[in-house]
Amino acid sequence: MTKSQRHLTDPVPRLEHHSLEQIENIWFGIAAVMSFLLFMSAFASFISGTYPGLNGASGHHLAGVVNGRLDPKLLAATPFAKPGLHQNPDGSLDVFVVTRAFQFEPAVLHVPAGKPLTFYVTSADVLHGYSVDGTNINVTSVPGQVASFTTTFRHAGTYNTVCNEYCGIGHHNMVTRMIVDPPQ
């Protein structure tokens, strides 16, 4: 028999306790390295500022909002009474969005590109989602709570805006668009 022919009929070595232990230790090392890399990459997103966090206890300075909460029946006493873009006395820009089955208020939002915008989102009735295609804007709109985040649109354009949290029979038609105007 040639060497290779003999190889085909040699008995196959089975795993046993000691060979298994060696391989286990190698695998455990691989798993530990993978976990470490996961931790580090998440960490890196905090440092690089690409972590898309919501602002905490949102809306402290808004009328009628306490600790990020408000009464959904009393939106008229809050800035949510006039949804859309607001300019503050110091020049900063706020955007107020109200979700209501089955529409967004304002129906079509206009915002400028290139400027920081602080969004405040709440719901008048049930849970909705506020998700803007092509961006990392994706928040839950909760009745009684204010969700807030700050973002700057780099590119002008039209962005589809959909509700992505089940809100009833008209959920799939709760779609609108946002228009980001070029910077002046």
Add this chain to the structure above:
Amino acid sequence: MTTSPVPSPPRRATSVAAPLPRVQQAPAIQDTAYLASLKKVTQYYIVTAFLALFVGVMIGPLQALNYAGINLYDNPIVKALLKSYYQGLSLHGVLNALVFTQFFISGWMLYLPVRDLGARINMKFAWFTYVLMTAGLLMAAVSLLSNRATLLYTFYPPMEGDALFYIGAAIMVGSSLLVVGQVVSTWWNWKRANPGRVTPLVTFMSVATWMMWAVASLGIVTEVVVLLIPWSLGITQGVDPLLSKTLFWWTGHAIVYFWVLPAYISWYAFVPHHAGGRTASEPLTRLVFVLFLLNSTPVGIHHQYADPNISNLWKTIHMFLTFLIAIPSLLTAFSVAASLEDAARARGGRGLVGWVRKLPWGNPVFSAQVLAMISFIPGGAGGIVNASSSFSPVVHNTAWIPGHFHITVATATALTFMGISLWLIPHLTGKRLPSVKIASFGVWSWFFGMMLFALGMHWEGLLGVTRRAQVSATAQDIYHTAQLALPQAITGISGVVLLASAVAYFYVLFGMLLSRRIDDGEAAAPIPYSEAISPAGEQLATASPIVRATEPLLALWVMALLLVLLMYGPVIGKLLSNMQPVPGWRLY
């Protein structure tokens, strides 16, 4: 990493598949009436589970076609049965991912440890639990089927359903805690009667899983009993939706481990036998289950990255804890692959990967479970993406999410349970499979159908298609773009493949159940215990450090509870001190 004081008996290297000696059988139970009753209650749990799965699965293709842009909900036959896409989706989610899973697991993880220990349990209590669980199911089913609780699987308030739904769901889920009590006390009685003995592996895995579930279920039970039932009965006037959601996801993430660990029991203890190999390491298996017991629950906030008024600090802590949960699954991937390689080499398998061909792929009990494992690889990887707060806004509530969980719970768990049923039903009932070929077709087509579904849906999600929506019926055309044409087609085809698969599997299942009983099942389809390369041994005194450290499950159970209270206490405390109840709505 494993040590074993009892070396494995030296194996003669062999290139011929020698039949493995039957190393272990369940202790004999002499009382035939008792054994028959135990098998019967288990059978009732399993069959109820598959009846629920049958109804749930039949609704699936309608939804897959919806995501292919095809709307069947105006068809008169469909309209007679389902008032809306959303009612269908609620039924699909609840029946498949709550009822099927819980009932199967309650039968599986009651029967296995009781047989493993040769124990005598109170059958009146066991039957009472089954009847109560089913009563809860029927109550909730009335509301679901009459479109009075179209709340989807997550039933987030303030969308409101009938009180009957919440009460039925509470009774159904709460009954599982009775099974916890019965199994844990059975184990504890055995411990007291056998001091110094190592808990047998199958019992250990079952007890650890039930303990994890007890800690995990506290969230949803509190939410339903304290918040939702009084609200739906009109006793309280409103519900804080954020508090409710937080309690839901306390359970909502851990429940996926409640679904996967019973499958792991089979992958560790029985699949090696089906393959013709050995369990890799009993001490490592115990370590895996203890890691799941401790770490499954204090991670739920990674489902709430998009929610307001929960601090980024706590979201981040839960994220890191979630990453740690990858470790026991990676250890499982290793162990299970090792036992498969062991089996293949026993049959003469050679080469780095060539040995795979020597595995019994024609045996559907084997192939279902190994295909389920393969599915879990992209499923688990996608889970890591979902748990990452930086990626979350890209995928949250898009079609990516159902893509993910159809290759985890709907394949890794469901396909494993389907494979198990092919020996378990013959074991319990003494009946026979009508056709191995059709069962095999059902198994393989399920796997491929789910892979296609996952491909289509992950892709659609990345293109911005939202989940849980009747996208085929939108008045607008945002879901009719050229980019979406291919993933939509793939999703549609997957729905057809899965329908064919379901027909094949349920043909085999009902064929088995409606056939004649041949014998008592003990000899023809025994519980398929496997030998271990590194066993744990029987005496604690001489067992390895890992075995000794993992044995005190009661203490570890307390630790698991403390860990959850630590990770959820501050968050829930803050929510309680800022409660904002809002009124309910019925918008369906």
